[in-house]
Amino acid sequence: MFAHVVRDAHTHFLSYSFFQKLALEAGLVEPDGSGSVAQAGERLGWEMPDPDPAWLAGRWVSEMDKNRVAQSIIFGSLPDEEYPVGAACRAYRDRLIGFAMVNPVGSDKVEAVQRVVDQGLKGILLFPAMHGYRASDRALYPLYEAADEHRLCIFVHCGALKVAFRTRMGLRSPFAGEMANPLELQKPAASFPNIRFIVPHLGSGLLRELLMLADMCANVYTDTSGIGGWARYLPELTPLTALKRAVEVMGVDRILFGSDSSFFPRGFRADVVQQQMEVFARAGFGHDELEKVLGGNLQRVLGQMVPA
Numbered sequence: 683m684f685a686h687v688v689r690d691a692h693t694h695f696l697s698y699s700f701f702q703k704l705a706l707e708a709g710l711v712e713p714d715g716s717g718s719v720a721q722a723g724e725r726l727g728w729e730m731p732d733p734d735p736a737w738l739a740g741r742w743v744s745e746m747d748k749n750r751v752a753q754s755i756i757f758g759s760l761p762d763e764e765y766p767v768g769a770a771c772r773a774y775r776d777r778l779i780g781f782a783m784v785n786p787v788g789s790d791k792v793e794a795v796q797r798v799v800d801q802g803l804k805g806i807l808l809f810p811a812m813h814g815y816r817a818s819d820r821a822l823y824p825l826y827e828a829a830d831e832h833r834l835c836i837f838v839h840c841g842a843l844k845v846a847f848r849t850r851m852g853l854r855s856p857f858a859g860e861m862a863n864p865l866e867l868q869k870p871a872a873s874f875p876n877i878r879f880i881v882p883h884l885g886s887g888l889l890r891e892l893l894m895l896a897d898m899c900a901n902v903y904t905d906t907s908g909i910g911g912w913a914r915y916l917p918e919l920t921p922l923t924a925l926k927r928a929v930e931v932m933g934v935d936r937i938l939f940g941s942d943s944s945f946f947p948r949g950f951r952a953d954v955v956q957q958q959m960e961v962f963a964r965a966g967f968g969h970d971e972l973e974k975v976l977g978g979n980l981q982r983v984l985g986q987m988v989p990a
């Protein structure tokens with residue numbers, strides 16, 4: 683499918699324990715009081731994973747093989763998913779790189795980072811709108827300091843946040859969108875120049891604010907997932923012009939390919955990749971630009987953490 687080495691910066695690893703937590707929140711419980719994964723599967727209409735994270739890791743790696751994807755960053759997509767993500771990465775060390783979601787509100791930030799590090803993960807996911815805080819809050823600085831010390835990446839979801847699995851589960855999503863402005867990251871990004879901050883989806887509708895941030899902070903990156911969707915919020919922009927604007931301001935070196943793949947049986951989103959490849963072609967990307975966006979940039983972001 684690809685002539686270049688592809689590394690996917692955005693895949694959700696929806697583990698057995700992830701679905702247990704989700705089911706519990708939706709009130710779907712087994713007689714022993716645990717969240718019912720089987721009932722969650724019925725409600726979602728998705729294939730549920732085996733309890734062993736290595737099984738799900740294998741499922742993803744065979745999807746990657748089929749689609750010629752060399753490596754993927756996999757996201758623990760609720761807090762406290764460090765263990766399954768870590769176990770998945772240990773099963774396929776040269777293929778999977780793990781990031782875990784941390785809710786810093788009311789938790790010990792240094793301890794939270796330590797749990798991520800203990801599982802051999804390489805990044806932290808922050809969702810300010812979901813958990814109700816601002817990335818600029820001084821209370822988060824111990825987390826940034828610990829992440830800096832351990833050379834972790836920090837992914838910060840800004841802008842619009844639609845969580846399809848919550849809607850399908852019948853769960854409400856009272857997120858604080860106003861707290862998720864990319865400019866909240868200006869101070870932290872400037873204060874911690876060695877941390878690579880990734881703001882996904884070209885800012886999820888806040889492209890202008892992402893570009894203002896990225897123009898001031900060279901350590902801010904973005905990913906290409908969802909470019910078809912978020913450009914709808916910007917009346918004067920299309921996916922093509924949004925991408926071109928990002929290249930103009932950020933340079934091609936800070937744009938990472940992301941598929942936003944998440945569940946089975948859908949698996950790896952080859953359809954999204956096809957759409958993105960068309961946008962890349964129309965943007966005039968040649969061999970060098972494709973090499974960088976499809977995988978080279980991610981390899982550089984993660985440094986020696988990613989084997990060649």
Ligand SMILES: [Zn+2]
Pocket residue numbers: 692694942
């Ligand atoms: Zn995503």
